[in-house]
Amino acid sequence: MRNAPAAHETEQCEMLTLVTPSDADSAPGTASPDDRRAVAAILAGDERAFEELVDRYNPSLLRVARGYVSNRTAAEEAVQDTWIGVLRGLPSFEGRSSLRTWIFRILVNQAITRGVRESRSVPFSSLGDDEAAVDPERFLPGGAWATPPRPLEAVPEEVLLSAEARARVLEAIAELPAQQRQVITLRDVEGWSSAEVREALDLSEGNQRVLLHRARSKVRARLEDYVNEAAA
Amino acid sequence: MRFLRRGRDLACREMVELVTDYLEGALDARDRERFERHLRGCEGCTAYLEQMRLTLRLAGRLEPEAIDPAFRDRLVEAFQGWAEGR
Numbered sequence: 539m540r541n542a543p544a545a546h547e548t549e550q551c552e553m554l555t556l557v558t559p560s561d562a563d564s565a566p567g568t569a570s571p572d573d574r575r576a577v578a579a580i581l582a583g584d585e586r587a588f589e590e591l592v593d594r595y596n597p598s599l600l601r602v603a604r605g606y607v608s609n610r611t612a613a614e615e616a617v618q619d620t621w622i623g624v625l626r627g628l629p630s631f632e633g634r635s636s637l638r639t640w641i642f643r644i645l646v647n648q649a650i651t652r653g654v655r656e657s658r659s660v661p662f663s664s665l666g667d668d669e670a671a672v673d674p675e676r677f678l679p680g681g682a683w684a685t686p687p688r689p690l691e692a693v694p695e696e697v698l699l700s701a702e703a704r705a706r707v708l709e710a711i712a713e714l715p716a717q718q719r720q721v722i723t724l725r726d727v728e729g730w731s732s733a734e735v736r737e738a739l740d741l742s743e744g745n746q747r748v749l750l751h752r753a754r755s756k757v758r759a760r761l762e763d764y765v766n767e768a769a770a
Numbered sequence: 771m772r773f774l775r776r777g778r779d780l781a782c783r784e785m786v787e788l789v790t791d792y793l794e795g796a797l798d799a800r801d802r803e804r805f806e807r808h809l810r811g812c813e814g815c816t817a818y819l820e821q822m823r824l825t826l827r828l829a830g831r832l833e834p835e836a837i838d839p840a841f842r843d844r845l846v847e848a849f850q851g852w853a854e855g856r
Contacts, residue, residue: 583853585846592845597835614841621845625852671786672818681781686814687821698824699831707828726829732794751790758818758825765821 567734569633577631592621595638599645601723602739605716606649620645635737638730642738671755687762692769703764710760714753721746722753780808785815789822 569577579587599620603613623644631640678684690698697703711719711727720739724730730738736746780788785808791797792805809815 583856585849585853588849589842589846592842593837596837596842596845600835614838618841618844618848622848622852625849671789672783674783677781677783681783683782683812683814686782687817689813689817690820690824699828703824704828704832707825708832711829722829726826727832729830747790747794747796750794751787754790754822754825755786757829758822761825761828762821 567636569631569635569637573637574633576637577628577633580625581628588625591624591637591641595641598723598728599642601727602642602720603645603649605720606646616645616649619648623648636734639734639738642724643740646738646740669752669755671751672759688765688769690765693765697768698765703761706760706764707757710757711753714756718749718753718756721749722757725750726754780804782808782812782815782818785809785812786818789819792819793822793826 576587576591580591596617599617600610600613603616603620604610607613607616620641624641627640627644631637635643676683676685711722714722717739721735721741724735724738725732732743732746732750735741736743739746741749785805788797788801788805792802797805809819
């Protein structure tokens, strides 16, 4: 699952490949009763049911689309085509996956067929699997913390959960490489399961986890800056 | 398996790379135990895990982005055209 690592990365890579099969994930599952109701309503011409679907998934569709194209306009076009594809495909939706997974698969597939993938053939280096979760300089030669993170008890909870803290997280997510941003958006912002994200974005279990790990590590680092400022 | 040699204590530098596997339930029982054993004795890694959990909590609380009304209108129009054509 990875390129040959440079010598100094070998240790880290061995650790990352030590991934035991996880039974924590359930299967992506099939359409829920809610999904089936929504599909039936839309097929019956219920405009509000369609609007509800749009309001619910459009923001994440846009976030994910922006991983495939270079600007907002192109992303909106891709998402608009996705919704049209959803309408066209809905009569043959069989409910073998959840509705949202199915919708995101349409986005990903149409992004590919439109050729909007641009240069995103996703070389493995872009997984970010050669990046350390924490600046190596923060550890002593033996691997123990030289400058450990600050315990959160030093900062009041209302500061930790403030709008400012959320803004920092949002900012950090926005600056991530595209694939990392896609995965953390679906997993941690939208609360999808690993299995659903893998199916929607066509990722292997190992790649999904590496992307999530790098994304979370970087966002945490930015949040740590905020915690340190707040505690100072 | 060479990396997580039996019995050897994990270093903090290794802990931060295992945090996601830990939170994802992807460590086997023995490695999980080693991870937790290190955690019990290490304030720095405990703080690190706390900060990671805070990160996930905040990410789950982000406000949904508003949809551009003009964009939404176009989609509704597309829906109406689709519904009429059926």
